[in-house]
Amino acid sequence: MLLRIPYTTPLPSFPAIPTTATTLPTAITAVSNFLLNARSTLILSGAGISVASGLPDYRGPQGTYTLNKEYRPIFYGDFVHKDAMRRRYWARSFLGWKGVERVRPNKAHIAVGRLWEGGWVGGAITQNVDSLHTMSHPDMPITNLHGLLSTVLCLTCRTQSERSPFQKELHRLNPTWSEFLEKMRSTPDMPIKRGPDGDIEVPGVQYESFRYPPCQTCLKNSTFHGMIRVDKDGAMQRIEGDGNVPGIVKPTLVFFGENLRDEVKKEAERKVDAADSMLVIGSSLATYSAWRLVKKAKDQGKKVGIVNLGGVRGEDAFWDDGEGKVATKYRLGDGTDGVRVEFDAGDILEGALEVLERIDGKRANRRVPLHSSGASRRDIELREIEMYAP
Structure with a gap:
């Protein structure tokens, strides 16, 4: 469809x-x-x-769609089925999260x-x-x-948690990205684009190296033994091709293409x-x-x-x-x-x-x-x- x-x-x-x-x-x-x-x-x-x-909003005079005609949010089906899209989403969300926390x-x-x-x-x-x-x-x-940005949800076991512990785990798994984040904060004129959901797009940045963790509840569940593969640091291993795997974590916000x-x-x-x-x-x-x-x-x-x-x-x-x-x-x-x-x-x-x-x-x-x-x-x-x- x-x-x-x-x-x-x-x-x-x-x-x-x-x-x-x-x-x-x-x-x-x-x-x-x-x-x-x-x-x-x-x-x-x-x-x-x-x-x-x-x-920023989406459709106002300074909205995302108004200023960036090429902007395309990640659709729910892409997030669920494509490892590359999850890396892209979590990398951009990781970079923008501090800004979201400061909003009042x-x-x-x-x-x-x-x-x-x-x-x-x-x-x-x-x-x-x-x-x-x-x-x-x-x-x-x-x-x-x-939904909300401040919580995350496992798509398999439906366990929910605050975003902050997940953000700390992203920091641990991505030390190079953490260094880039600090550099970004100290460079006010860096050409970044902030989205309405707090994510940040930095032109030219590739997301393939970004790592994200699986749901820890599912990882410990014997039902999924051998189905969730992690590297030595506990990050989800790269998944070739499309397809569902257990333990995928997403924010509780509703993606485009996702039902309420x-x-x-x-x-x-x-x-x-x-x-x-x-x-x-x-x-x-x-x-x-x-x-x-x-x-x-x-x-x-x-x-x-x-x-x-x-x-x-x-x-x-x-x-x-x-x-x-x-x-x-x-x-x-x-x-x-x-x-x-x-x-x-x-x-x-x-x-x-x-x-x-x-x-x-x-x-x-x-x-x-x-x-x-x-x-x-x-x-x-x-x-x-x-x-x-x-």
């Missing part, structure tokens, strides 16, 4: 809704009205809100958390894998739709069902897994709001009056029934928060929770197993 990356070119802009929301103050007013008049709003966030934290929430993440604390937001679904929502407000219920975990998909749908409005921030909804959630809310008769710099996939479906035009209640309204503005999400949410706190006070005691089945602090409950402990 041929896989295609959706919408790698910028999507067309959409007229402001309401039509008066063309300046920052009027856009803030419209979003404030949207939040104020909803019983329970569900946030759906995308890569656009993490740009201010130093992570910005005013958009902080405002989302404060809106939740104040009772205007019931919860959030995020497409981002950077953990910044949780870092900003650990108790806020977050559904990590596309069923429990995550259902949790996101439950949150949509429980909300009476949905506010999209910093997302072009280019991936169907996100777009379908907003369409589901719309089909249920719920209000939709979008705050995004740039166009959004198929957004006519959210505003159409049935005759190919934006419905009058949206165009001439005050934002209560729906809002669509092209401004920085951090500026909009920070401004809306000030308005809501001034005129509505905190209403956390009236919050309608958007229940999820998982722990609020993390999408994935980790088993207490250190896969890479010495």
